[in-house]
Amino acid sequence: MTSSDTEQTIRLRVHRGCARSGSTLQEYAIPGTAAASLLDGLRWVRAHVDDTLAFRYACINANACKECMVRLDGKTVYACLARLEPGHTYEIGPLPNKPLVRDLVTDIAPAKERLLDLSGSREGGEGEDEA
Numbered sequence: 001m002t003s004s005d006t007e008q009t010i011r012l013r014v015h016r017g018c019a020r021s022g023s024t025l026q027e028y029a030i031p032g033t034a035a036a037s038l039l040d041g042l043r044w045v046r047a048h049v050d051d052t053l054a055f056r057y058a059c060i061n062a063n064a065c066k067e068c069m070v071r072l073d074g075k076t077v078y079a080c081l082a083r084l085e086p087g088h089t090y091e092i093g094p095l096p097n098k099p100l101v102r103d104l105v106t107d108i109a110p111a112k113e114r115l116l117d118l119s120g121s122r123e124g125g126e127g128e129d130e131a
């Protein structure tokens with residue numbers, strides 16, 4: 001890799017894992033031209049490097065579904081709106097105030113809309129999403 005390549009590379013340090021296994025950071029290097037948005041970058045990683053990376057989205061850059069929320073360098077963002085710059089390193093994590101499913105996927109459904117478990121109680125407990 002030349003210094004020019006390094007200047008054009010975007011590095012994503014992504015929190016991987018689930019609530020049971022704990023979290024580890026995994027770094028992915030992607031071409032600067034492959035990702036204008038964080039969602040573009042995550043999709044590039046899944047298509048070209050690691051198809052096990054879990055993240056959620058539905059509308060792809062239309063900002064309509066609101067399912068792509070993650071933490072980017074400590075701030076909550078919509079991955080489809082967050083812009084990436086070549087030559088930078090970013091840390092991406094799941095939403096901290098929602099139950100972690102895996103990697104960047106959290107359970108964002110309101111408690112009243114979650115499926116009932118076999119005992120008849122809602123997962124996540126009463127009033128979890130009420131503020």
Ligand code: FES
Binds near residue numbers: 064065
């Ligand atoms: S992908 Fe739908 S709002 Fe971001």
